[in-house]
Amino acid sequence: MSKHALSAAVKSGAADAASLIRRHLSPAVASNSNFIAERASGSYIYSTDGQKHLDMAAGIGVVSTGHCHPKVVKAIQDQAASLIHTQQNIFAASTPMVGLIDRLLTIAPPSLTRFFFANSGSEAVDNAIKIARGHTKRQNIICFENSFHGRTYGSMALTTSKTYYRQGFAPLMPQVVVAPYPYCLHCKVREAHPDGDSWYKIQPNVKPYDPYEARGCCNAPIDALKWILKQQSAPVDTAAIIIEPIMGEGGFLTPPPSFIPALRKICDEHGILLIIDEVQAGVGRTGKWWGHQHVSGEAVEPDIMIFAKGIASGFPFAGLAVRENMFEGLASGTMGGTYGAAPLACATACATLDVIKEEKLLDNATARGRQLVKGLLDLTGKYPIIDIRGRGLMCAAEFGGKDGMSAEPGVAAAVTKAAGKRNMLLLTAGARETVRFLPPLTVSSSEIDEALHIFGESLEEVFGSSAAQLKAA
Numbered sequence: 478m479s480k481h482a483l484s485a486a487v488k489s490g491a492a493d494a495a496s497l498i499r500r501h502l503s504p505a506v507a508s509n510s511n512f513i514a515e516r517a518s519g520s521y522i523y524s525t526d527g528q529k530h531l532d533m534a535a536g537i538g539v540v541s542t543g544h545c546h547p548k549v550v551k552a553i554q555d556q557a558a559s560l561i562h563t564q565q566n567i568f569a570a571s572t573p574m575v576g577l578i579d580r581l582l583t584i585a586p587p588s589l590t591r592f593f594f595a596n597s598g599s600e601a602v603d604n605a606i607k608i609a610r611g612h613t614k615r616q617n618i619i620c621f622e623n624s625f626h627g628r629t630y631g632s633m634a635l636t637t638s639k640t641y642y643r644q645g646f647a648p649l650m651p652q653v654v655v656a657p658y659p660y661c662l663h664c665k666v667r668e669a670h671p672d673g674d675s676w677y678k679i680q681p682n683v684k685p686y687d688p689y690e691a692r693g694c695c696n697a698p699i700d701a702l703k704w705i706l707k708q709q710s711a712p713v714d715t716a717a718i719i720i721e722p723i724m725g726e727g728g729f730l731t732p733p734p735s736f737i738p739a740l741r742k743i744c745d746e747h748g749i750l751l752i753i754d755e756v757q758a759g760v761g762r763t764g765k766w767w768g769h770q771h772v773s774g775e776a777v778e779p780d781i782m783i784f785a786k787g788i789a790s791g792f793p794f795a796g797l798a799v800r801e802n803m804f805e806g807l808a809s810g811t812m813g814g815t816y817g818a819a820p821l822a823c824a825t826a827c828a829t830l831d832v833i834k835e836e837k838l839l840d841n842a843t844a845r846g847r848q849l850v851k852g853l854l855d856l857t858g859k860y861p862i863i864d865i866r867g868r869g870l871m872c873a874a875e876f877g878g879k880d881g882m883s884a885e886p887g888v889a890a891a892v893t894k895a896a897g898k899r900n901m902l903l904l905t906a907g908a909r910e911t912v913r914f915l916p917p918l919t920v921s922s923s924e925i926d927e928a929l930h931i932f933g934e935s936l937e938e939v940f941g942s943s944a945a946q947l948k949a950a
Contacts, residue, residue: 487513487525494525509904510897517544520917520924522902531901533916533928538725538757538871541787542832543919549790552828556821565594565818566810573823580830581798584766586778589798594818598756598785599627601795602719604812605781606631606650608799609717609750611806617710619702619718621658623727623907626719626754635719638727639908654710657698658724659732662864662875663882663909666695689772694733702743712747717781722768725757728907729873731866737773744780750803753779756795757871760787761833761918764843764869771868787918790829794822838918842869845925849914852929860936870920873906873913884910888939895935901928 483501486494495511512524520543522530532544542549556573563571578592593608595601610616620626620635625642627633633643634650643649661667706712718740724730737753744751758768759782765771769779781803785795793816804812816822833839846869853865853874861884863877876884876892889910893903906913916928 490526509893510902519543519545520920528900531924531927531931533896533914534902534904535787535915535917536791537786537904538762538915539786540791541760541762541918542790542829542836542838543917544791546790546828546832546919548832549825549828552824553792553821556824560820562816562819562821564815566813571818571820571823573820573827574818576827577823577830580827584830585798586767586775586782588778588800589782590801591799591804592796593799593804593812594794594796594823595814596793596816596822597627597795598754598783599629599632600814600817601756601783601785601797602626602632602635602754603629605719605752605783605797606717607811608781608797608803608807609752611811612803613716613748613750614806615714615716616652617654617715618652619654619656619705619710619715621656621720621724623658623660623724623730624719624721624754625724625726626721626756636726638724652714654705656705656718657701658727658730659694659698659736660728660730661694661733662866664695664697666697690734692733694735696735696739699736699739699743702740706743706747712749715747715749717750717752718744719752719754721754721756721758722772723758723763723868723871724907725871726906728875728909728911729867729871729913730907731868732772734772734774737769738777741773741777750780752781752783754783756783756785757915758868759784760829761839761842762787762869762871762915763867764839764846766839768868768871788829789822789826790832792822792825794819794826833918836919841920842918845916845920845922846870846872848922848925849929852925853932856929856933856936860940867913870914870916870918873911875907875909875911878910886910891939892932892935895938896931899931899934901931901935903932 483498486497494513512526512528514522515525516523520532522532524530560571581592593604595604606618618635623638624636625638626635628642631650634653636642637655741751753769755767763771780800782798788794849872850865856862861877862874864875867873876888878884889905889912892912893905896903904913905911
């Protein structure tokens with residue numbers, strides 16, 4: 478291929494431009510569409526073919542303040558003109574890093590006062606493992622079914638949402654134990670006792686929204702965890718329990734309100750660290766600064782909290798916050814990274830947090846999330862949606878099938894494909910047939926209405942006349 482041939486193919490609008498480009502990229506990176514992004518603004522991305530796409534994925538929850546928010550853009554431009562890179566092992570700090578720490582201290586749980594900055598959620602998870610093992614002098618890490626913590630070797634060992642994230646890469650990091658997670662919709666105890674007044678309701682579930690605090694639990698997952706500590710991972714060998722407050726890639730599963738407080742109690746009893754992975758649920762996504770505050774109350778605090786994605790509006794940035802004494806078990810030099818805490822990233826994160834506060838995006842996430850849920854509930858009367866769950870603008874709909882609880886494989890992907898034909902970006906989530914909505918926190922009421930309209934048309938394309946039969950079944 479001649480020099481600049483790919484750029485020429487894109488510029489000319491060649492139909493096979495995407496295929497030509499993929500020949501030079503790894504096929505192991507999945508791609509959901511054939512369009513080539515050229516520019517973006519707010520809740521929309523514009524492709525080189527002149528199409529306008531409503532973004533209900535936000536880069537998997539990354540573009541928290543919308544695409545190219547003016548204040549974020551200006552922060553990047555101003556910072557690039559003064560200081561682009563200072564290596565964190567050479568300089569004590571940069572001025573943008575100091576500003577970011579000031580801001581984080583106002584929104585992080587009060588007991589988390591020390592920070593480490595990295596480039597991605599996976600990298601932050603790997604460092605959380607190092608901190609936990611160094612602090613406790615123990616090796617075992619307990620994670621949960623349906624979890625996603627990353628694709629690096631350490632984080633991949635903690636990921637169980639789908640087999641293809643880790644298939645073929647064994648042996649993985651050892652000393653990892655997987656515990657059951659409360660997937661209440663498919664809980665066998667609930668199925669055996671469907672009349673429990675406070676248990677998870679289906680067809681569709683609305684309990685996580687009103688009133689969430691009244692939702693009960695059979696406590697089977699907590700009982701299973703206690704047996705794991707007796708049979709598989711002795712407390713004296715267990716460094717940490719790691720959990721997403723709302724499962725992200727695993728299907729936007731929202732735990733019962735008693736679950737994370739129970740984990741906190743178990744950790745306190747045995748000197749185990751509680752790591753909360755806020756990569757997808759944090760930084761305002763749920764309508765609160767941190768997802769765990771929405772599902773367990775602000776009184777429950779982690780020992781280590783991981784953040785990434787939405788904290789820098791699409792600029793690569795991640796980190797973790799820990800209690801005062803968590804780093805003392807690690808020797809100097811065991812943590813670092815060439816690009817961690819880069820001035821450009823810190824400046825972008827500062828601008829992002831400022832925009833979220835100044836524009837009251839936590840309130841918008843709450844209001845637009847309720848609007849989205851109401852619209853999805855209206856669609857359940859016609860289409861086989863058996864569950865709606867999540868919090869704020871982290872919302873998902875799971876589909877059922879002829880037996881009521883298990884949709885045919887590929888249904889969720891078919892719905893996202895149908896939405897893509899109508900210029901709306903959606904993603905699936907979890908091993909079961911679930912579609913997730915992750916719009917920017919700046920999304921407007923009219924844009925949510927537009928998304929619901931396109932989603933309804935997409936459901937009609939996929940289910941059509943079979944929808945009534947499925948609902949009847």
